[in-house]
Amino acid sequence: VNLILLDPGEVDFSGNVILSDSRAAHVTTVLAVAPGDKIRVGLLDGPLGTALVQSILDGVVSLRCRFEAAVPPPPPVDLLLALPRPKVMRRLWPQIAALGVRRVILTNASLVERHYFDTHWLEPQTYLPLLREGLQQAKDTRLPQVSIHKRLKVLLEDELDTMVEDGMRLLAEPSGGASIHTVLKASRAQRALIAVGPEGGWNAFERDLFTAHGFETINLGGRTLRSDTACVALLAVVHETLSRGTPL
């Protein structure tokens, strides 16, 4: 953990916070700080800052925070993901938040098994702590917004335009299509939505739906990757390409 994430309701007007949960344990045992030390903090969906440790008593940590004026911008990347197996989804949550994603849009596909939607890894009380873990790792405060869509057609036809208004839409395929660099540079887009399919890929009907809704096919160089590896790899390359700005 490289940052202690605080909820807005926990901090009073003077910047005082009292921690007594697992964050307090982390501060005292892992960070091993003493009164007078400073630690890095962040306000969920708000600014980063530093906190002065005022006291540590019986596992209760008292902090006084100073926050920066500016709030980090939301990440310039959205992820549309065919719901993977529960074990893979569990592994992905913290990595998605650490890499930086504004919206996580989980969807059905012909090769997604129905029972994947029944996992407790799709319940906010189980995935929110994993997303927060990723933010604390990456020193970010911007919590990804998560939505779950059981019908891909309805998602693409009726819902997606209101959720993701701007930026380039990319459909990742193991082969075919251009490189991420080529497509993003040609579009001069500042943001991207990247769609990642199930292990066996999208079917022809699904692919046509994506194309009809403005997605351009891209690939990562012809290697077929497991969906968790593919997500991390694609998010990294999209971030890296967008961060270089738009000169062609």
Next chain:
Amino acid sequence: VNLILLDPGEVDFSGNVILSDSRAAHVTTVLAVAPGDKIRVGLLDGPLGTALVQSILDGVVSLRCRFEAAVPPPPPVDLLLALPRPKVMRRLWPQIAALGVRRVILTNASLVERHYFDTHWLEPQTYLPLLREGLQQAKDTRLPQVSIHKRLKVLLEDELDTMVEDGMRLLAEPSGGASIHTVLKASRAQRALIAVGPEGGWNAFERDLFTAHGFETINLGGRTLRSDTACVALLAVVHETLSRGTPL
């Protein structure tokens, strides 16, 4: 599995192979092929090809293979990795092979705990099946060459030059340094060796050693990532950057 990987010793001069292990089970149950069907095969460190299923009897699969003339080139990327926790190393093996790495150079560092070297995930009989799993996923035949070095100083001073002769040397840091794109494009390198540190980073002595041995510092945009996420993200970006060729 998108490819069945065969060992050179298993294939006779006419291209015949008899499978009776887990690959036979995969061919009959997951791929669900019948005699007359074709499947994708590859010869370890040799060419890709296709195989005609000749017979399936009591779980024994008989194949006749035809291989392509050319052998896939080794991946243009080497990885030098401070040994992570055993659980993380286990997760990384198949992903490293799937993303494509020529050499995996595992090393000690001040923040690597001694007992990490005792794990069975560093024994060839446990990691080779995981590397093969990654190759079969990504349809590659080039097995990464693995070596383990308990002294970083000896590795950098005496061993590395004979192991990795060519290409750009990159040291990944959470912040500081240039982007991978900038460094690789300026160098016009065709290959890269990327060094990834332990969760807490390299210390100042280690960083100086890398710099003295030709490594240039790069970062992935300021987010601190877990070492497995960092490895996958860095390998993906290095591959993507190298694959775009050398025009500046």
